[in-house]
Amino acid sequence: MNTTVCNPMIEDYFSQLEAKMSDLPQADRQELARELRAHVLDRLDQATVATEADCRVVLKALGTPEEIARQYRLERIMSRSAWRISPLSVLRTLLRWTITGVQGYAVFTVALIGYVLSASFYLAALLKPFFPHNVGFFISSRGLNLAAWPQPHGVAVLDAYFIPLSVLLGYLFTLGTTVLIRSLMRRFATLKQRV
């Protein structure tokens, strides 16, 4: 098999694909490109000397770099193991989604609120040893307050258990937000696939 005439066209295709997927992990990208290259070479193998026309047919059947990149992103969203509890990785994925539409933006807002709440609980637990009288669960007519200066309003509840409870609540908010976002994203991913 001789694919020399095809090489520029193939290289052009793969550099376009690379550009479309530049924000994704390099190792995954290279693995996919390697597999697609093997596919192209195998397809061209059927002709002893590949012509430009052969090559065009093979690349056309493969699909455009856009199509492949889109499918790849979709599969990543659907894949369970691509998800971690880490708010940073969730927010990074969401940020890319936000650019793609209103749904992404709405989900992003939900995520942000959830993670900010979660961070507040962690922060409060951290500050409690330094400001024992200002940080706590203060219940008053205004609702629940976590910290206030100079004097908190209302009654301090469960003060002795504040740190473990606050850490637990922080963790539950992180977990809850991530699980909620995941299910919303999967739902939207299925919707997007339909369109």
Add this chain to the structure above:
Amino acid sequence: MALLKNPAKAEASEKWEAQLRKGCLELAILASLWEKRLYGLEILRVLEANSNLVLAEGTVYPILGRLKEEGLLHSEWVESDAGHPRKYYWLTDAGLQKVVSMAHFWNSFAANLNHLLKPVLNGKEKS
């Protein structure tokens, strides 16, 4: 969502077909690996011979990647006579179980739907 509400009729039926194809592709890929390990292009050839599920060949590879991530497939690069290695896939135990349960579901689903469609198809023949 808005796009789903009022598409042109022809476009709607095209979308329905594309959706159906996509939904069945995962089952077809897993089923193609029932007998032995295959590399991507071999899987595509099996699918081409038995169905017209695949629209763009390259999109099968990200799906294979996800099925692997989900623990349904194993994969390995193997050197070949062609001068370049090929990535072979085969079913894990979880993949075997999954494809069996999907096949059973499909079977009863298709039987029910066929039953429902019988009068529709017969009506067409009469007229």
